[in-house]
Amino acid sequence: MHKATIPREGDLYKVINIENKTFNIHYGYYEENERDKVEPLPVFPDLKKNPAYTADGNPIVTAIQEPCEYYIPLNKERSEEWCGDCISYLDADKEISICGCTERMLE
Numbered sequence: 497m498h499k500a501t502i503p504r505e506g507d508l509y510k511v512i513n514i515e516n517k518t519f520n521i522h523y524g525y526y527e528e529n530e531r532d533k534v535e536p537l538p539v540f541p542d543l544k545k546n547p548a549y550t551a552d553g554n555p556i557v558t559a560i561q562e563p564c565e566y567y568i569p570l571n572k573e574r575s576e577e578w579c580g581d582c583i584s585y586l587d588a589d590k591e592i593s594i595c596g597c598t599e600r601m602l603e
């Protein structure tokens with residue numbers, strides 16, 4: 497029987513490529529006080545604090561990012577309040593995606 501291995505802090509979770517940008521996602525903790533309580537989790541970059549853009553000026557966002565003022569949920573009955581749940585999040589299969597909102601593009 498296959499035994500699941502528990503990831504260790506620093507292990508590579510996934511590499512996500514968006515256009516010419518590469519995001520190496522490692523296991524770790526968002527908060528120092530999580531360290532003794534839970535197993536390491538994939539830690540995604542804070543693209544709200546440190547924005548990244550495509551060559552055309554579209555923002556690159558994480559699915560778990562706090563939504564902006566242009567957020568429109570895919571399903572208004574079950575709004576989840578994450579970018580990944582917004583109609584402008586272009587690739588629902590990825591944990592990081594291009595935001596297609598024209599209001600959010602660089603000038």
Ligand code: SF4
Nearest residue numbers: 563564579582595597
């Ligand atoms: S418009 Fe873009 S940045 Fe704003 S909530 Fe939707 S996906 Fe996120």
